[in-house]
Amino acid sequence: MSNTMSRFLESVVGGLRIRTWLCFVLFIANFLIAHGAARYWQLGTSPLELIIGAVSTILLLIILSEPSH
Amino acid sequence: MSKEKGITSVRNTHEALQEKNYLAKLNKKPLLQRWQGYLKLTGPAAMEAATTLGAGSFASAVVMGAAYGYKMLWIPFYSYGIGLFMLALAARFVASSDIPIIEAQNKYHTRFVGAFATGIVACYLAMVVFTFGQYALGSDALESLFSLVGINFPRSINWIVIFIISAFLSLMYGRRGSIKYTKYVENAMKIMIAIMLITFLAVVLKTGIDVKATFKGILIPTIPKGIEGITIAIAGLTAAMGVGDWVQFHYVMHARGFSDQHEPLARFDMIVSGLIPVTVILSLVSIAFAEVYSGKPGIPLNSSELADGLISILPGIWVKACFYIGILAICVSTIVGMSILAATSFCQSVGWTPDPDKLHWKVLILSPQIGLFGAFLGKPIWAVITVASLQSLFNWLSGMSWYLLGNDKRYLGEKHVKSRIFNFGILLSVTVLNLVFFTFILSKLGVWPE
Numbered sequence: 001m002s003n004t005m006s007r008f009l010e011s012v013v014g015g016l017r018i019r020t021w022l023c024f025v026l027f028i029a030n031f032l033i034a035h036g037a038a039r040y041w042q043l044g045t046s047p048l049e050l051i052i053g054a055v056s057t058i059l060l061l062i063i064l065s066e067p068s069h
Numbered sequence: 070m071s072k073e074k075g076i077t078s079v080r081n082t083h084e085a086l087q088e089k090n091y092l093a094k095l096n097k098k099p100l101l102q103r104w105q106g107y108l109k110l111t112g113p114a115a116m117e118a119a120t121t122l123g124a125g126s127f128a129s130a131v132v133m134g135a136a137y138g139y140k141m142l143w144i145p146f147y148s149y150g151i152g153l154f155m156l157a158l159a160a161r162f163v164a165s166s167d168i169p170i171i172e173a174q175n176k177y178h179t180r181f182v183g184a185f186a187t188g189i190v191a192c193y194l195a196m197v198v199f200t201f202g203q204y205a206l207g208s209d210a211l212e213s214l215f216s217l218v219g220i221n222f223p224r225s226i227n228w229i230v231i232f233i234i235s236a237f238l239s240l241m242y243g244r245r246g247s248i249k250y251t252k253y254v255e256n257a258m259k260i261m262i263a264i265m266l267i268t269f270l271a272v273v274l275k276t277g278i279d280v281k282a283t284f285k286g287i288l289i290p291t292i293p294k295g296i297e298g299i300t301i302a303i304a305g306l307t308a309a310m311g312v313g314d315w316v317q318f319h320y321v322m323h324a325r326g327f328s329d330q331h332e333p334l335a336r337f338d339m340i341v342s343g344l345i346p347v348t349v350i351l352s353l354v355s356i357a358f359a360e361v362y363s364g365k366p367g368i369p370l371n372s373s374e375l376a377d378g379l380i381s382i383l384p385g386i387w388v389k390a391c392f393y394i395g396i397l398a399i400c401v402s403t404i405v406g407m408s409i410l411a412a413t414s415f416c417q418s419v420g421w422t423p424d425p426d427k428l429h430w431k432v433l434i435l436s437p438q439i440g441l442f443g444a445f446l447g448k449p450i451w452a453v454i455t456v457a458s459l460q461s462l463f464n465w466l467s468g469m470s471w472y473l474l475g476n477d478k479r480y481l482g483e484k485h486v487k488s489r490i491f492n493f494g495i496l497l498s499v500t501v502l503n504l505v506f507f508t509f510i511l512s513k514l515g516v517w518p519e
Binding site for chain 1: 295296299465469472473476477478485486487488489490492493496497499500503504507508511516517518
């Protein structure tokens, strides 16, 4: 199971170019956290943006943590 | 060779090769013997820790202790703890490649990311501007120290003492391409860190300490709920460690001639000479102020007034003197560390040889001493805000670049990062820097509270 997951993650991260693009996706996910938190706590809107930002940040951290082989 | 290339290429000197051979044998010995051997060779992390322990982190520890008591003691420990991943990455770069980091960033990620964002913004400009605060606090402490024995030694004159000590130590660093002089300066920094430990411990022994609350405060992070909590968490996690600290650690390892056999030593060093002293010293400062002010209404809001209040309740001239001597050690060691980083990063950014025997190095290493005007004028607030803003805008680029280089076989070959936990820790630092960038932009747009 662990090896299958590892192979999958490695295939997602692939080379440096994809890793770089995923870093920018992480950057956008971090924006959703900051903007979503401000909207939720300052303006009292739905926390959906904050939740999407937090969940996608965690997923991207897991994917990008996979080392290249 | 070292004459040609300066502090980034002393790894092939006789002294460095001798240490490398010694470490090749030591690295195979049992754990305790290894640690015993490493203890004698530590130093680069002390340079980094002494730079981190400056007027800014001192003021922050003072205010946090007075306002929140023991609750915010976790900040230096966790901030430095997460930063350890970046310091370990800095050590990997040194151990696995001959190309220093800013040159590598220039080569693989453009000069905008390397020379500008990392070298000039995160390191050179920040080091020059933040030196004003060291002179302001240091000269104030020196004036107060002499006033204890009835001698008037005003800031307008006493800055000369700070200047002479810090300029002498800075100019000594890496002289004649010799590791010997680099070690002299490292040892001076270790002595100043020891002075901080002893003096602030003496102060805390007089103010009192709640040991249980100390351990709880350091190990268990507590943050307020809501947006204030996120703001404190982000500020806290960047409090003791930033891009300048990673770069500092990287280049002082180069200056000591570190190479592939030095990586385990570097990791040992960053915990023993970095994490532990930084956490203990900043915690001691916070505890002293927590004991005096916490829970009391109407406490002052600036660190200078808070310090005056603490001094007034300390018994005996020696304990008061200890407090001021500790502050002086903080300021002088930080000016030395900042000067060395300023010269190295500027040289690397513009492609000059970081050679301590060349005139351009001497001019650059003395350039942060313009901060001596801090003794007369205090901190130039407009400059501090400008540099802090530039750092908020560009530091995330440096973080992302370091992560990518850590996973880049072109730079590190087969020594690229192979551990998920290592990569995860690096990415946590990158995420914090991304959040600093966005909260800065959103606060300027009026969406995030200032």
